[in-house]
Amino acid sequence: MPTISLDATRLRHVRAVDPLMASYNIEMTEVTGGTFWKRYTPGQISGAEPFVLRGMADMRNSMEPYPPKNLRNERLVALAKALGPAWVRVSGSWASNTYYDFDGTTGGKAPEGFSSVLTRDQWVGVLDFVKSINGHLLVSVANSAGVHNTPDGSWDPAQAKLLFDFSRDYGVPIEAAEFMNEPNILTPDNSPAGYGMAEYARDQDAFFRFLRENYPNVLCVGPCASEIGIPGTPHSTVNAQANADAGDALASLDAFKAADLMPHLKERADVFSYHWYNGISERGASVLGHHWDASEAMNDDYLASAESACRTYLPMRDEYLPNAPIWITESADAGLGGDTWASTYLDVFRTACELGSFGELTNGVIFHNTLASSDYGWLDFADFSPRPNYWFVLLWNRLMGADVYRADDQTREGMHVYVRSRKDGRDGTVWLLVNSSKTEAITIDGVNGGWLYQLTADDPHSRDARLNGTVLALGPNDELPELDPATISGDSITLPPASISFIVL
Known part of the structure; x- marks a missing residue:
């Protein structure tokens, strides 16, 4: 032995790190109501029943509609408060096409160029939640066609101004902002037709100037890259052939790479951000590849995946934003709602190694995706009961100090x-x-x-x-x-x- x-x-x-390293996301679609990932069956979670995906049609059927989440739920608030103060990121793919209807004029119908509506009461629920945990608020804003009705097609700040002014006046100011969630993945839902890297660089620069001129205390965060399976990170050996059969489908979704974008950005961020998921969940495995098998979830290669990704991004941070903290503004076991084992004890090993190794590499914050949505949530999204990862993070926050050795x-x-x-x-x-x-x-x-x-x-x-x-x-x-x-x-x-x-x- x-x-x-x-x-x-x-x-x-090694260093002293941010005491709020273990923070989390609330998806915008949770706030407004909308589609999100369908939960796995008990048999799939236990490993007794396989999850079978037969193609893109099945992948689309892996989502279902959910009502707006009650962020005033007593159990939810109490369990979040028990974790202690945290950064709360309200973003996700749906945030890029959400219209802020604080006057109640839309009747719940999204205007042209948007796909969803955020009401005043829903946003007040977010602000009250953040205040109740003594937290700090990070957002991303809309970048869909509805905010590009300008003569030259550039981004219009009017909607963002509404969000920032309302939050400030309510007494819970937005303290940090990314321009757009995962800008390298451009779709008709999150950007206008013909939108590419040059347009994105132009508009992120404009957004950061807008923040610095009007809200100088807000941290500018970017580039919010999401690049699963980047070179230098481990890959599944059990699923090597199946992942190879999926080809370059995931890479084909990228309009550009973060490394290509960074030289074009004139307004430098205060914080360097990226997203990291060890792979793609069963919901997209046969279509997008990059899926790990449950038998590998305690292997050293799998547990080193997040550390390897951070080591890959560190030189980019050092070149363009030297000494800036790193925020992993979305992180979990797998994109597309988490793997079948995300809600089990098996995923705690990944969480422990990611939090432990991150502080050895750099200072910053990891925003777990999510607090209470889908299978990767720390809390069950039906009744907010704690999952194994919640208990680990609760102990981490109670025991682990800021000095790293x-x-x-x-x-x-x-x-x-x-x-x-x-x-x-x-x-x-x-x-x-x-x-x-x-x-x-x-x-x-x-x-x-x-x-x-x-x-x-x-x-x-x-x-x-x-x-x-x-x-x-x-x-x-x-x-x-x-x-x-x-x-x-x-x-x-x-x-x-x-x-x-x-x-x-």
Whole structure:
């Protein structure tokens, strides 16, 4: 059995990072109501029933309509508040074609050039939610044909001004903004006919100038690239042939690459942003490829995917926006609503490794997509009950401080080690130990008197997680369970296979 010693004298300090690193998205379509990804069946989630996609027609049928989300729901607000302050991003593909109808003049029908309508009450619900968690608001704005009715076809700021002014006057100002969600994926729904990289560069520059002239405290964020499967990142070996059979369908959706766009932007962003999903979910696998098999979700290559992507984008950030923080403004296991295992304990390994490695590479924020929508939400989107990822992030936010440390000789195959200062401000360190081996336990030395918070599950595909052996669940009145540690007596403990442990020393 391998052994790791938790020796704080061998640690080196890497950096201090944003305490709001674990933040999240609320999709605009959640706010307005509209289509989003259809949930998987219980059998598909457990792995007992395959998800079969027969082509593009099936992919379109993988969505269904949802009513506007009640962001004032007591359980939703209480669970979000328990996570602590966060950046809240309201965006997504639907934000690019949403009309802001704060006067109630449309009757719910989107004007020409738009596809959906945001009402005053719906936006007030967003602002109240952000205020209730002591959060910070990031948005993207519309860029569809409806905001290009200008003589030269350039972007018209009138709708954006309405959104920014209303939010400021309500007392919950927008604090950061991307111009458009995923601008490299241009469609008739999110941009006018004939729109390309040159037009986008022109309009993002205009948007950033608009912000700096009228709302100088707002952070300009970009380029919001979304490039799944970029060179230098790991790929599935189990699905290698199936992914190859899908060809370049995903790449063909790109109107341009972020690397090609950056030299054309004159107004530099304050924050460098991109999106990262490890792959494409089962909903689009046979059409778009880039799908990982569930059997690979605890493999080192899969767990290194987000870290590899960050390493790929870092040189671009350094060249064009040196020293700017990096915001991953959408991140989850897989695009198109998440994989069948996104709502299970199996996905917690990815979440732990992404958060742990990100702070070692740079300072910034990861916006999980989403808080409470589709299968990748931290909360179930039907009743807002917590999923395993929620419990992990709750522990992360309570335990992990802002100072990042690294012991270069600690990580090995199947074992991932991340170290932070203590969130409670006391001297000492918090060690996050991710044993992603399915079969091998590991001995940890140097832990006498430490506190252990250990997550496990009866099965990796379980929708429940255990803390020190006890299933985590809300009480009868939605009260959170006691998240008490076990005190370690003795100088060593054994971490079982498929376990995720915080040790406070």
